[in-house]
Amino acid sequence: MSSVNWNARLSDIALNVKPSPIRALMKYTKTPGVISFAGGNPDPAVFPVAEFSEASAILAREGKDVLQYGATDGYAPLKDYIAKWMAPRMGRETKPEEMLITTGSQEGMDLLCSVLLNDGDTIIVEGPTYPGAIHAMRNRGARFLSVPCDKDGLCVDMLPAVIEQGRKDGHRIKFIYTIVNFQNPSGSTLSEGRRAKLLDIAEKYDLIIFEDDPYGHLRYTGNSVPTIFSMDKKESGRVVYACSFSKILAPGTRVAWIVGDPELMQKMIMIKQGTNLCSSVVAQALVYEYCRLGHLEGFLPKIIAHYSKKRDAMEAGFKKYLPSNTIYNTPEGGFFFWLQVPGIDSNALFMKAIEHGVAFVTGPSFFVDGSGLDFMRTCFTFAQPEELEEGAKRLGAAIKAL
Ligand SMILES: Cc1ncc(COP(=O)(O)O)c(C=O)c1O
Known part of the structure; x- marks a missing residue:
C-alpha cells in the first residue's frame, strides 16, 4: 500500500481528470457474446497484414x-x-514546413492545445463532438462553448451570437473545433456553403479553425466536399487541418499528420521535442513503404466497399427492429450512426443492452455539458457482417424491455 498522499501533491489537471467515457464502457463490451457497436474501431478482418509484412522489408534495407x-x-x-x-x-501540395507527423491525431490535438491555450481559454466545439478531443482539450485547461450540429454539420449561423455572448461573458475564445466529414458521432458532413461561412466568421472574429478529418477518405455515397483548408484561398494560416492513418489503414501504426501555418507548426515541433522527441520512425517508415508500394491506393476502395455494405446492413437492421420514433440520418461515410430515441435514458439503456448482448456509446459522452441523454452512437465498421442485424435486433429488444 502506498504511503504517499497523492491528493495533496497532484496537479489540478490530474486531480480533475476523468477516465475517457468510452474506455470506461469498454469493459462491458468485452463481455463474451456481446456484439460491440461501441468503440470507433476499424475492422481487423480487413487489416492489410500481408502488405505490411511486405513493407517491413524497409527495415532490412534502411534499418x-x-x-x-x-x-x-x-x-x-x-x-x-x-x-x-x-x-x-x-x-x-503543402510545403514540408507546413506539416508535422504526430503519434495519432490525438497528439496533434494535444500539441495544438498546448501552443494555443492558456489555462481557462475557450474552444468552440460541436454538440455533439468527439470525446477524445474534449479529453485532450480539458487536459490543457480548456473551457468550452458548444454549438449544435444538424444533418449539414455545425450550425455555423449560430456562431456569431455564441462568440459575441461568450466574449461578453469573459471567454477568451482561441479556436473552433470541427470534424468536417462524417462527424464523430453525428455522421453529418459540413456542407460546402457552411464551410465558406465558417471561414468568413473565423476571419471576422479573428479565430482559428481546427479542421479534424480522420474519416474524410471514407465516403460511401454522395459527393465529396472541399476541405476548409483548400477553401482558404488567401492562405491566411487560419485553418489547421488534421488527418490520420488510424481509420483508413490501421490505428496501431499511430501515424497521423497535422498541417498549418509554418510559424504555428514550428512551435508545435518545439513542444513535441519536449514530449517524445519524434514519433516512431519505425512506424512511419512502415506506413511510408506500404504507401510507396501502391497498397494504400488499392486498400481504400476495398474498405469503402466493405464499410458501405456494413453501413447498409446496420441501417437495414435498424429499420427492422428499432422503434418507429427512432431518429437518425444515414451517414454518407465514416464509422457511425447517431440515434435518438426521444425520452429514453441512454445510460439505463446501456446496461439493459449489455444484458441483451449489444453495446453502444451513450449520448452524454459526446457533449461538453453532459446533455444528450436520449442519444446513442453505434459504430458499424467493427462488428462482423452477420452481427450487424443481430445487434440491431438486440438493441431493439433492449429498448422495448427498458
Ligand atoms: C474525430 C476524431 N479525431 C481524432 C481521432 C484520433 O485518432 P488517432 O487514432 O489518429 O489519434 C479520432 C479517433 O477516434 C476521432 O474520431
Whole structure:
C-alpha cells in the first residue's frame, strides 16, 4: 500500500481528470457474446497484414536510419508522400514546413492545445463532438462553448451570437473545433456553403479553425466536399487541418499528420521535442513503404466497399427492429450512426443492452455539458457482417424491455 498522499501533491489537471467515457464502457463490451457497436474501431478482418509484412522489408534495407531517432517533424519520405497524395484535397501540395507527423491525431490535438491555450481559454466545439478531443482539450485547461450540429454539420449561423455572448461573458475564445466529414458521432458532413461561412466568421472574429478529418477518405455515397483548408484561398494560416492513418489503414501504426501555418507548426515541433522527441520512425517508415508500394491506393476502395455494405446492413437492421420514433440520418461515410430515441435514458439503456448482448456509446459522452441523454452512437465498421442485424435486433429488444 502506498504511503504517499497523492491528493495533496497532484496537479489540478490530474486531480480533475476523468477516465475517457468510452474506455470506461469498454469493459462491458468485452463481455463474451456481446456484439460491440461501441468503440470507433476499424475492422481487423480487413487489416492489410500481408502488405505490411511486405513493407517491413524497409527495415532490412534502411534499418540503420529507421532504427535511429528521427526528425521531430516526421520522416521526410512519408511527409513528401502525404503532401503529394493529399494535394487534390488540400487544394495544393503543402510545403514540408507546413506539416508535422504526430503519434495519432490525438497528439496533434494535444500539441495544438498546448501552443494555443492558456489555462481557462475557450474552444468552440460541436454538440455533439468527439470525446477524445474534449479529453485532450480539458487536459490543457480548456473551457468550452458548444454549438449544435444538424444533418449539414455545425450550425455555423449560430456562431456569431455564441462568440459575441461568450466574449461578453469573459471567454477568451482561441479556436473552433470541427470534424468536417462524417462527424464523430453525428455522421453529418459540413456542407460546402457552411464551410465558406465558417471561414468568413473565423476571419471576422479573428479565430482559428481546427479542421479534424480522420474519416474524410471514407465516403460511401454522395459527393465529396472541399476541405476548409483548400477553401482558404488567401492562405491566411487560419485553418489547421488534421488527418490520420488510424481509420483508413490501421490505428496501431499511430501515424497521423497535422498541417498549418509554418510559424504555428514550428512551435508545435518545439513542444513535441519536449514530449517524445519524434514519433516512431519505425512506424512511419512502415506506413511510408506500404504507401510507396501502391497498397494504400488499392486498400481504400476495398474498405469503402466493405464499410458501405456494413453501413447498409446496420441501417437495414435498424429499420427492422428499432422503434418507429427512432431518429437518425444515414451517414454518407465514416464509422457511425447517431440515434435518438426521444425520452429514453441512454445510460439505463446501456446496461439493459449489455444484458441483451449489444453495446453502444451513450449520448452524454459526446457533449461538453453532459446533455444528450436520449442519444446513442453505434459504430458499424467493427462488428462482423452477420452481427450487424443481430445487434440491431438486440438493441431493439433492449429498448422495448427498458
Ligand atoms: C474525430 C476524431 N479525431 C481524432 C481521432 C484520433 O485518432 P488517432 O487514432 O489518429 O489519434 C479520432 C479517433 O477516434 C476521432 O474520431
